Amino acid sequence: MTTPTSSLPQVPDSGTLRTCHPHELDWLPWAMPGAYFKLLHADAATGRFTLMIKFDAGAAAPIHRHVGAVEGYMLEGGFHYIDDPEHPFNAGCYLYEHEGAVHQPVSPHGAVMFAIFHGPVEGLDDAGNLTGRVGWKWHVKKWNEAGYDYVPMNLDALNETAVDAAVATTPNATS
Secondary structure: OOOOOOOOOOOOOOOOOOOOOHHHOOOEEOOOOOEEEEEEEEEOOOOOEEEEEEEOOOEEOOOEEEOOOEEEEEEEEEEEEOOEEEEEEEOOOEEEEOOOOEEOEEEOOOEEEEEEEOOOEEEEOOOOOEEEEEOHHHHHHHHHHOOOOOOOEOHHHOOHHHHHHHHHOOOOOOO
């Protein structure tokens, strides 16, 4: 477990504003080798979560499916899909990956992106079988295990027993 350099500031949730300073947050290992994340936001009621994601040079994601859409903005570097290297997503590019999209991104030179996930991501094997799933619960659990004390938005909207059980259960993180 790492010790955060600062805790995620918690603004009392008035329903209109939450804030943090990503440059003050630590990069934590993500669900794929060569990638790291910073949790910026999670909403228990909608399943949406917002991350900063950093990819090492040469990082390649496993084949995965987006259960919900993903919106991303490339801040540094870039990536492309393994089957479409002629269409890179480089710094300054906005992308929208549709719900149900199945692909395998590769980042030859590394990258940093801001991403809004509208649902979990599922890892798939070569035959298309589910190998793991990561969503807001997985990210909050990993974030808090690293010493942060993040409470997702709208947590009270869910059955607390179900949420506690879900957050305590971590599937194989392969996507």
